[in-house]
Amino acid sequence: MLKEYLAQNVESSGGTQKRLAYDLIRSINRVSLVTPMALLSTAILTKHRRGFNLSELTDTTGTLLAFLEKYRLPTATSLEQCDKAIAKSMDVLIKSNVVKSLEDAEGTEPFYYVDEEKKRELEYYKNNSIHCFVSHAFVALSLLTGKEEIKTGEDILKDYDFVKKLFRYEFIYDAGTTSQEEIDDVTAYFTDVLYITWDRADAGYRLTRLGFDKLPIWAALIKTFLESYWVATRSIIAKEKEGRKQSDLLKNMNYLGLRFHKLGVIEHLEAVSRLSFKNAIRVVNEDILKGEEKSEEDRSQARERLSKFSQRLHDLSHYKK
Helix, strand or coil: CHHHHHHHCCCCHHHHHHHHHHHHHHHHHHHCCECHHHHHHHHHHHHCCCCECHHHHHHHHHHHHHHHHHCCCCECHHHHHHHHHHHHHHHHHHHCCCEEEECCCCCCCCEEEECHHHHHHHHHHHHCCHHHCHHHHHHHHHHHCCCCCEECHHHHHHHHHHHHHHCCCCCCCCCCCCHHHHHHHHHHHHHHCCCEEEECCCCEEEECHHHHHHHHHHHHHHHHHHHHHHHHHHHHHHCHHHCCCHHHHHHHHHHHHHHHHHHCCCCCHHHCCHHHHHHHHHHHHHHHHCCCCCCHHHHHHHHHHHHHHHHHHHHHHCCCC
């Protein structure tokens, strides 16, 4: 099988190895099961970061599971009894001190919450299934970004292609479909579940009340990455005059990320990620700085591009919710 694959992809050895690696990852993603723990962690981190009642959590996991079932994505058999499976996973998280609870003297429904430093543990489980939601997350982000009430297909495509290119080192995409085909599939689903409607007069999509409530679940899936890349750009801008030695940049990004989180400038402590910072540096060097700036004019133009890039990341990470 491997020899046949290599024979069909005759190119440079590096290119063939990269293509093979990507195809293997896609194959793994297609058969990887979404577990109750992954579903629970995704629900908490996208909708209930500040805390939740069990009934609220059940509603969110139901929304996510309905999506998985609609697309016939592989899930653990235990999710056939979703409430029971989620309850068992919650019990594991409570016993391991990841999830804590508050109860009042009147015996009302307990209020659950996760301390900031423990959210990194949930992030691991969330990222095990994030590939299932990526295209929908990109479109949801576009629909929620900006002040306009109507989002045109052209605007969605621009946002989608920007984010897709931005996170090319975070996610592996389907090589057999175009951005427009992916967007059409997503908007058809969001229309079917009544999150958006098509406005013929203005030739664009309008969010429904339900959409304003539900679409942030999808957009939040990539908020951590957006915040991480934004922190990286702020660090690169701040350290521009001192050079861009990667080891020093990474230290500054870590400091800046922790500081911004303490100040409430960014919401997700998980955004302070060395791996995402490295990927962000790579993207900035390839797409924004584009090699050595030989003249002061080159450097000025590079600074302007980086400033605009940083602002766009900021705008995207502050979507409606």
